[in-house]
Amino acid sequence: CANPVTRREIRQLSQGERTAFFNAFKELRRRGTFDFYPNVHLDNSPVIHGNSVFLPWHRRFVRDLEVALQSIDPSVTVPYWDWTIDSQNPAASPVFTAGYAGGNGSGEDNCVQSGPFANYEVSVPEPHCLTRDFNQGNGISTWWPAESLRLMVSDADTYTELREGLEFGQHGNVHLGIRGDMSTMYAPNDPIFFLHHAMCDKVWSVWQ
Template sequence: MKLDRFEVLSRAVGSRANRRRLVAGLVAGSGAALVGRATRLPAQTEKPADGGATPAAGGHHPVATPAFAGGPLQVRRNANALSPGERAAFVDAVLALKVKPSPWADGLSVYDTFVLWHRDAFGCAVMAAHMGPAFLPWHRTFLHLFEQQLQVVDPSVTVPYWDWTVDNTPEANIWADDLMGGNGKPDELNAVMTGPFRKGRWELTVFDHDDARQTPYLVRDFGGGFMAPTLPTAADVEEALAIPVYDAAPWNASVPAPLGFRNALEGWRDCVRETCDPVAGMSPECTGSHDMHNRVHLWVAGEFALAHEGGREDEPEASPVPVPGQDPATDLFGTMAFNSSPNDPVFWLHHAQIDRLWARWGALHGARYLPETGGPYGHNLDDPMWPFSHIGLLVSPRMNLSTEAMGYVYEG
């Protein structure tokens, strides 16, 4: 069903006469700010550096970081710093996108189009967004587009970040009823029953291609299972930030964490190869822990089972919620463990934190990116990134190396 939707989207994009008509359509609709900014970025980032970036040893690519000329910088703030009114404005804008028709995909809301893009970025032939150098620039563009859509609803809203090194318990205030809502309720199959995105109010419509269950509500089990009982620490973050090299060959999930900041932050450990499941998409074979970015996804989700690691035959009794007719070793996942994880709005707060950490790394080591060439398609410095290239936005990793050039900064 979801595959059909994507094919409809691809056909719709491909059948329009040219990209200019599609872009014109976006400008006429809800994407004006988005297109205006994105099309200005290439010229800005190609200006010669004037002291902003330090030329690096070891083949790094220095990139200028000029000030954004398109207006005042937007500020993304710690979710903890938002006033009750600001929290409500963010939630209301998210809820509005959930019902607003998508300009890009027939029959989907704006919000669910983002879920679909994130899920299908795992396709074997695409692999645009994870397990490679473009992990950080892809998600930067993804959040920027989402934020601009929020701002069409309410220009005062930016995406807040969740500093999970500090707010690292189920009692943290991001889980309050006026923001993300709380943990799943054990006697309701771990459904989220509180807050604005509770069961009955927030309905999931885009599911992973191999998800037979298609649970239509958020599922969370903070720290459940055995793979992510705790969140990454401040020391973990400092260790990653100290790595001076952005990424390393072979530019995938198997890069040992000390050799590159990208996978240190993305969080794949001891992975040997990536395999293609034509339905589920690409996934690596790993024996190590899930750290950092991956670990946060799994901590929120509760890790009942991960298909790419062969289920839970080793500890089948650890699956906390047996469901009639389902195999607990392979079928139970919290929402944030899926490829369609943006279904849980905490996705945006988590990825704003990841993006903030990348910006901090850039401030320490220069706005550098690797590889220039030789990596998987979509992951080299000047490659177009899918799906943005399919909706008339030719954005590359190079265009994502400075948040200031994209018009925003992080507070704190």
């Protein structure tokens, strides 16, 4: 690989770098090309989950989004979100603050009301606001701490063991903890989807 991409944990980005990432994300939608991502994930959902293609398909998916963002701002890469850091109180993660991706949804429709995606309109599967609906009201159930993730990775002797442990473990926990758009097959509406899957890809890369 002549020009490898270096991804960083989202907390390692400056405020300016985070803003550039989110602005490129929103600009992709403004240009009318973003809907490809939730649509293709939704349309292919039966064949990209629960089997061996889960990790490689999502690796390519995140990279394709990254290339599209770089066509808008070449400085942008997709950061990963190390959710083990926030495992014991996920809702208190800085990821859910206004300086990052905004917080939980509120109101009758659970629309995100803070941060760069406040009142953000998405189109898939039909027009609606970006939604989040934490599974414990204003909180989220605890997730795997770093040691649990490390043990899962070290105990996985085969790709299948790793993929199943990750997909049906922490990967699913994050989607079902945040809920809203994130708990659907059009989850790529939420930029957190890409932070989450960049982390899943990092876990696979470490195992490899």
